[in-house]
Amino acid sequence: MRRWRGIIVPLVVLLVAEITFRATVTMSDSLAPPSRAVGALLGALADGTLLANTARTLAGMLGGLAIGGIAGLAAGIAIGFSETLRRASFLTIELLRPIPSVALLPLSLLIFGFGYSMEIAVVAFATFWPALILTQNAVAQIEPRLIEVARLMGLSRLETAWKIVLPAAAPRLMTALRLAAGLALVVAVTAEIVSNPQGLGHDLMIAQETLRPERMFGVLLWVGLFGWGKNAALLRLERWMFSHRGEVDTSVAA
Amino acid sequence: MPDSKTAFSFEGVHLELGGRPILQDINFAVKRGEFACVIGASGCGKTTLLRLLAGLVKPTSGSVRLGDQTVTAPSREVAVVFQDYSRALLPWRTATGNVSLALEAIGVPPAERADRIAPLLAKVGLTDHAEKYPSQLSGGMQQRLQIARSLAQDPSVLLMDEPFGALDAMTRQSLQDEVLRIASERHATVLFVTHDLEEALYLGDRVIALYSNPGRVARMVDIPLPRPRDQLATREHPEFLRLRRELFTVMEEIHA
Ligand SMILES: Nc1ncnc2c1ncn2[C@@H]1O[C@H](COP(=O)(O)OP(=O)(O)O)[C@@H](O)[C@H]1O
Ligand SMILES: [Mg+2]
Numbered sequence: 035m036r037r038w039r040g041i042i043v044p045l046v047v048l049l050v051a052e053i054t055f056r057a058t059v060t061m062s063d064s065l066a067p068p069s070r071a072v073g074a075l076l077g078a079l080a081d082g083t084l085l086a087n088t089a090r091t092l093a094g095m096l097g098g099l100a101i102g103g104i105a106g107l108a109a110g111i112a113i114g115f116s117e118t119l120r121r122a123s124f125l126t127i128e129l130l131r132p133i134p135s136v137a138l139l140p141l142s143l144l145i146f147g148f149g150y151s152m153e154i155a156v157v158a159f160a161t162f163w164p165a166l167i168l169t170q171n172a173v174a175q176i177e178p179r180l181i182e183v184a185r186l187m188g189l190s191r192l193e194t195a196w197k198i199v200l201p202a203a204a205p206r207l208m209t210a211l212r213l214a215a216g217l218a219l220v221v222a223v224t225a226e227i228v229s230n231p232q233g234l235g236h237d238l239m240i241a242q243e244t245l246r247p248e249r250m251f252g253v254l255l256w257v258g259l260f261g262w263g264k265n266a267a268l269l270r271l272e273r274w275m276f277s278h279r280g281e282v283d284t285s286v287a288a
Numbered sequence: 289m290p291d292s293k294t295a296f297s298f299e300g301v302h303l304e305l306g307g308r309p310i311l312q313d314i315n316f317a318v319k320r321g322e323f324a325c326v327i328g329a330s331g332c333g334k335t336t337l338l339r340l341l342a343g344l345v346k347p348t349s350g351s352v353r354l355g356d357q358t359v360t361a362p363s364r365e366v367a368v369v370f371q372d373y374s375r376a377l378l379p380w381r382t383a384t385g386n387v388s389l390a391l392e393a394i395g396v397p398p399a400e401r402a403d404r405i406a407p408l409l410a411k412v413g414l415t416d417h418a419e420k421y422p423s424q425l426s427g428g429m430q431q432r433l434q435i436a437r438s439l440a441q442d443p444s445v446l447l448m449d450e451p452f453g454a455l456d457a458m459t460r461q462s463l464q465d466e467v468l469r470i471a472s473e474r475h476a477t478v479l480f481v482t483h484d485l486e487e488a489l490y491l492g493d494r495v496i497a498l499y500s501n502p503g504r505v506a507r508m509v510d511i512p513l514p515r516p517r518d519q520l521a522t523r524e525h526p527e528f529l530r531l532r533r534e535l536f537t538v539m540e541e542i543h544a
Binding site: 177179180182183185186187188189193197198201202204276278279 | 342344362363364366367368370372375376378379380381389390392393394421423424441
């Protein structure tokens with residue numbers, strides 16, 4: 035029972051919206067009742083268009099996350115271990131980091147044109163920073179005793195990174211991944227709404243332009259479900275990976 | 289003077305950290321197979337002494353020698369057992385995996401590792417816990433695991449920094465006897481840091497007491513008690529009682 039208690043509030047909200055809508059609005063180009071939105075969602079799922087668009091958004095999101103995440107991870111480890119690198123890169127990072135990734139959409143479009151590349155580039159830029167900062171943070175919090183153990187055993191730098199640093203930082207890195215994945219979804223959909231004609235963001239724009247609010251709300255509902263499912267899956271993965279350590283940080287939601 | 293029987297030696301070692309003298313004028317040599325215990329007040333530099341020998345810290349002047357080599361970096365010949373076993377073990381590896389790390393470090397091929405890990409775990413009584421993670425082991429078992437891991441690199445010198453300080457009395461006694469047995473089987477040279485005078489007397493061939501601020505050798509006493517040592521007989525031995533009385537006054541002087 036407890037598990038399902040959380041569903042009560044959204045259901046009530048939908049019900050109130052449905053009743054209010056039926057009682058007041060007869061025809062609308064901007065709003066649709068939940069029942070029609072759900073109907074449109076089911077229809078879009080059935081005809082395959084929504085799944086195709088989801089796959090495109092997912093590709094843009096994962097492609098960017100992979101590039102931005104891995105680059106951020108590598109840079110974070112390097113900077114986390116080298117005072118020289120930290121000093122040398124500090125200003126650059128602080129100057130580049132505040133640039134809103136969305137502001138790079140025009141530039142990215144100019145360089146790559148429409149398609150996956152421009153979206154992936156912007157998602158990569160957006161996720162690089164949290165990956166970098168959170169990795170640096172995770173590395174800084176590694177038990178220094180473990181690094182000492184690695185030194186005493188004579189592990190090389192690469193072996194230390196692979197056998198000590200990465201697994202020691204893994205719980206925090208997984209939290210970082212969860213946060214970065216949330217950001218990746220936001221940026222991917224934004225890129226599609228603003229300039230890239232594909233994926234879920236574009237689907238929303240088409241629904242708006244063709245005056246089909248029920249499809250728009252249907253897709254919005256889908257994006258919400260998609261984000262929730264992604265987060266739940268990552269949380270399960272985290273618990274499964276680190277259960278025996280008893281140190282999963284689930285306090286930070288994406 | 290160091291000769292071919294010397295396992296390691298401190299020769300005129302002086303160490304400053306952050307401009308403050310931590311250790312001063314440290315001169316002593318430990319013979320191969322000797323079990324040397326270092327005692328002293330908290331903060332007197334016992335851990336730092338051990339870190340010098342492990343190659344984690346360099347002396348400001350003088351030299352630390354391992355056999356006929358000057359120590360400049362950590363060496364596989366020297367293994368360290370820390371007091372804080374829960375921090376020194378890898379929480380994401382099982383007992384087997386933790387011992388394996390030392391074998392991986394010295395380049396033992398994967399196929400040979402299992403055959404070397406099993407006897408090491410057996411030696412410290414962890415055979416039935418080989419697939420458990422450190423968090424599933426008691427404090428005493430975790431410390432046994434750390435000892436097994438330190439033995440895996442097949443060191444000639446074993447450094448132990450208050451290894452039993454966090455354990456209860458019974459666990460402590462059984463681990464003391466295990467360490468004595470392991471040390472004599474392997475003819476290992478041991479430098480054992482403790483703040484417990486009786487533990488030092490029970491284990492050691494020699495006790496080295498340090499003064500504080502800065503750390504200096506206050507007294508070196510040979511412990512000619514018969515081996516193998518026995519928790520009851522040794523601790524009731526008249527020589528044990530005499531040495532305890534003698535060192536007790538030294539300890540009082542040190543803590544003053
Ligand atoms: N890295 C360091 N920098 C400055 N001082 C240190 C450092 N490490 C230890 N010390 C100081 O050296 C002294 C001896 O420390 P330590 O060897 O840990 O003592 P013990 O193990 O006998 O308790 C202490 O006063 C401690 O504050
Ligand atoms: Mg200490």
